[in-house]
Amino acid sequence: MPTIRVELMTGRTVEQKRALAAALTEATVRTLGGNASSVDVVFFDIERHDWATGGELWLDKMAAPPASAG
Amino acid sequence: MPTIRVELMTGRTVEQKRALAAALTEATVRTLGGNASSVDVVFFDIERHDWATGGELWLDKMAAPPASAG
Amino acid sequence: MPTIRVELMTGRTVEQKRALAAALTEATVRTLGGNASSVDVVFFDIERHDWATGGELWLDKMAAPPASAG
Amino acid sequence: MPTIRVELMTGRTVEQKRALAAALTEATVRTLGGNASSVDVVFFDIERHDWATGGELWLDKMAAPPASAG
Amino acid sequence: MPTIRVELMTGRTVEQKRALAAALTEATVRTLGGNASSVDVVFFDIERHDWATGGELWLDKMAAPPASAG
Amino acid sequence: MPTIRVELMTGRTVEQKRALAAALTEATVRTLGGNASSVDVVFFDIERHDWATGGELWLDKMAAPPASAG
Numbered sequence: 128m129p130t131i132r133v134e135l136m137t138g139r140t141v142e143q144k145r146a147l148a149a150a151l152t153e154a155t156v157r158t159l160g161g162n163a164s165s166v167d168v169v170f171f172d173i174e175r176h177d178w179a180t181g182g183e184l185w186l187d188k189m190a191a192p193p194a195s196a197g
Numbered sequence: 198m199p200t201i202r203v204e205l206m207t208g209r210t211v212e213q214k215r216a217l218a219a220a221l222t223e224a225t226v227r228t229l230g231g232n233a234s235s236v237d238v239v240f241f242d243i244e245r246h247d248w249a250t251g252g253e254l255w256l257d258k259m260a261a262p263p264a265s266a267g
Numbered sequence: 268m269p270t271i272r273v274e275l276m277t278g279r280t281v282e283q284k285r286a287l288a289a290a291l292t293e294a295t296v297r298t299l300g301g302n303a304s305s306v307d308v309v310f311f312d313i314e315r316h317d318w319a320t321g322g323e324l325w326l327d328k329m330a331a332p333p334a335s336a337g
Numbered sequence: 338m339p340t341i342r343v344e345l346m347t348g349r350t351v352e353q354k355r356a357l358a359a360a361l362t363e364a365t366v367r368t369l370g371g372n373a374s375s376v377d378v379v380f381f382d383i384e385r386h387d388w389a390t391g392g393e394l395w396l397d398k399m400a401a402p403p404a405s406a407g
Numbered sequence: 408m409p410t411i412r413v414e415l416m417t418g419r420t421v422e423q424k425r426a427l428a429a430a431l432t433e434a435t436v437r438t439l440g441g442n443a444s445s446v447d448v449v450f451f452d453i454e455r456h457d458w459a460t461g462g463e464l465w466l467d468k469m470a471a472p473p474a475s476a477g
Numbered sequence: 478m479p480t481i482r483v484e485l486m487t488g489r490t491v492e493q494k495r496a497l498a499a500a501l502t503e504a505t506v507r508t509l510g511g512n513a514s515s516v517d518v519v520f521f522d523i524e525r526h527d528w529a530t531g532g533e534l535w536l537d538k539m540a541a542p543p544a545s546a547g
Binding site for chain 1: 479481485486489503505508523528
């Protein structure tokens with residue numbers, strides 16, 4: 128403990144996850160104290176067709192032409 | 198907020214998820230009020246070999262012949 | 268299955284949760300088919316000091332005077 | 338209810354999950370009473386590059402030579 | 408790892424949780440091997456008004472007179 | 478997105494959560510880029526009698542006298 132569970136859009140590289148795991152662990156120990164070895168970070172990749180905001184899949188949001196398009 | 202997380206058996210199409218995300222968001226706004234843009238829906242596909250009820254994997258439940266079979 | 272897990276800001280009444288559980292279950296069966304008895308809905312109340320967006324607790328966001336205030 | 342959600346490192350076989358689902362369900366009914374049919378077990382496979390402890394991905398921990406290596 | 412997260416209806420005693428944590432950990436080590444010290448069990452108490460099945464809160468299901476009542 | 482969900486032992490102050498939410502959001506934006514406004518952090522307080530490691534509740538681990546005690 129603490130356990131940090133991160134849901135993020137699919138597509139991040141292992142290198143980005145390596146850096147984020149280190150950064151989140153460091154931020155936690157810096158803020159709460161305690162030992163880094165007790166901090167777990169778990170990543171969950173979410174596909175764009177599995178995440179909706181405002182009732183619309185991000186798959187569709189990201190496929191739509193920008194609002195300003197003529 | 199609210200964040201709605203849906204675990205469902207693997208096999209639903211993107212179209213079904215599109216419809217379900219919209220329906221869940223609409224039901225939430227209709228019931229609680231607030232703005233659809235603040236509602237997130239996240240889907241988690243669960244394989245039949247990753248879900249058990251009564252101690253039995255759904256993989257096995259669905260492979261077994263119907264009880265009435267001769 | 269499906270299991271629907273809803274995180275929402277603390278403060279909703281039992282009556283609101285009663286209505287939301289029914290509405291989410293109905294929306295799920297209407298959209299995916301299947302039997303309502305197989306749909307579970309679980310609510311998680313989140314305190315304003317336990318939810319942050321943009322690095323700021325909602326406790327603080329909601330305590331701040333509206334931007335337009337003189 | 339109860340719902341038991343198990344996060345485990347990717348790589349377990351269906352047979353291991355079959356046995357673990359049965360064992361967890363039996364342990365729950367033996368300890369809490371109630372009916373096995375009301376116990377759900379859900380498995381989540383986590384890749385080694387998606388799980389970090391102490392700020393280090395298990396992908397890297399498991400790739401590093403044992404400490405005692407000359 | 409593995410991490411076992413158990414959602415159960417509010418009302419279990421610390422003694423029941425003590426026994427269930429031990430039983431689930433033992434079942435996991437017996438089935439998957441590995442070390443008990445790497446197994447975490449986390450309990451989440453769910454109120455009857457926060458859990459619905461078939462669109463009906465368990466608060467209401469448990470308040471209703473048994474079907475056979477005259 | 479990303480959504481960061483932090484389970485931590487009960488007892489942290491609002492001030493600690495304020496600082497941790499900011500630190501985790503900053504670490505995420507620094508590492509992945511993107512906009513802080515799209516980062517959500519949610520805290521879940523876990524009681525010592527609801528968290529077990531190695532089959533033993535932390536309630537009991539923390540109540541036991543230190544190993545070296547005469």
